[in-house]
Amino acid sequence: MSARPHSPIHVTSARGRVVASYGRHLLVETDDGRRVRCHPRGKRTDAVVGDMVDWLPSGDEGVITAIHPRRSLLRRQDELRTKTLAANMDQVLIMLAAEPVFSDEHLTRALIAARDADVAPLIVLNKRDVQPAFDDAWQRLEPYRAMGETVLPLCVGGALPDDGLDTLVSHLRGRATLIIGASGVGKSTLVNRLVPSAQAQTQAISRALGTGRHTTTHTTWYWLDEARSGAIVDSPGFHAFGLHHIEPRRLASLMPDIAALVGGCRFANCTHRQEPGCAVRAALAPQGPLSPRRWQLYQALYDELSRARAHG
């Protein structure tokens, strides 16, 4: 059937996945693997890496017309702003190392943010060859293992016969994983070993987004395999997770070691700070199983989130 003359051309939108973002520039990958530079329609810039979107061709580029409902959304919020990190992640890999010494406060914040977003956390401790710092760090992670978190040892850039990479890869297969970590933990070393073409891809993305050949400061989605089942998302820089989007009252439920105890408190609305008959306080070591440091982190975060509500 031929089109009527002068009938408007109906361009249907196509589906795609946001695989890189740099400010308002987004790179969208189509189902057949093509990559198209896209802009959000209007002033809204709310599509992020991992989002499934509808887009319409516009010249050589595309316009994003819709964002599909998200399975998950990882974000951090401090007193100044909310920053969305990635959408539709299954897992967040929190990368720590024997050195630099990790902050258990940052770790706790990342775990809370992951649980709040319904994204499974995976803790990785790198630089197993650096001793005795590695054993000290492994020991500091004991409360996290005890509460059921998975902690994997790794030696991604050192010279040990067992680098732990195979075990890590088995946790990444078939999932979309956001990797976060402080500077110097070995994040780039890991990304380059998992995705040998990462640097070449980054350069291609910089060219496509027009951000300059050496710009690597964009969030990037890398497929782990030809079949495009598993992926890692690398995001530049490290920022502590601001948790201001979380109600202080919800905090205990997002910290598994504390959540396991709250059923025993005398008052149903116990905040586990100074109420009598508090099962959380009663469980503090050495009498009980709860690490005093974890309770201290809980209290500090509770105060911070309460202040944020009061001033927000």
Ligand SMILES: Nc1nc2c(ncn2[C@@H]2O[C@H](COP(=O)(O)OP(=O)(O)OP(=O)(O)O)[C@@H](O)[C@H]2O)c(=O)[nH]1
């Ligand atoms: N001993 C040892 N060194 C490692 C290991 N993994 C990485 N490194 C080294 O740690 C340093 C930091 O590694 P990077 O991969 O650059 O770390 P990064 O987390 O990407 O750091 P930024 O680039 O600052 O964000 C480098 O000198 C690596 O060679 C390891 O398993 N053992």
Ligand SMILES: [Zn+2]
């Ligand atoms: Zn209590």
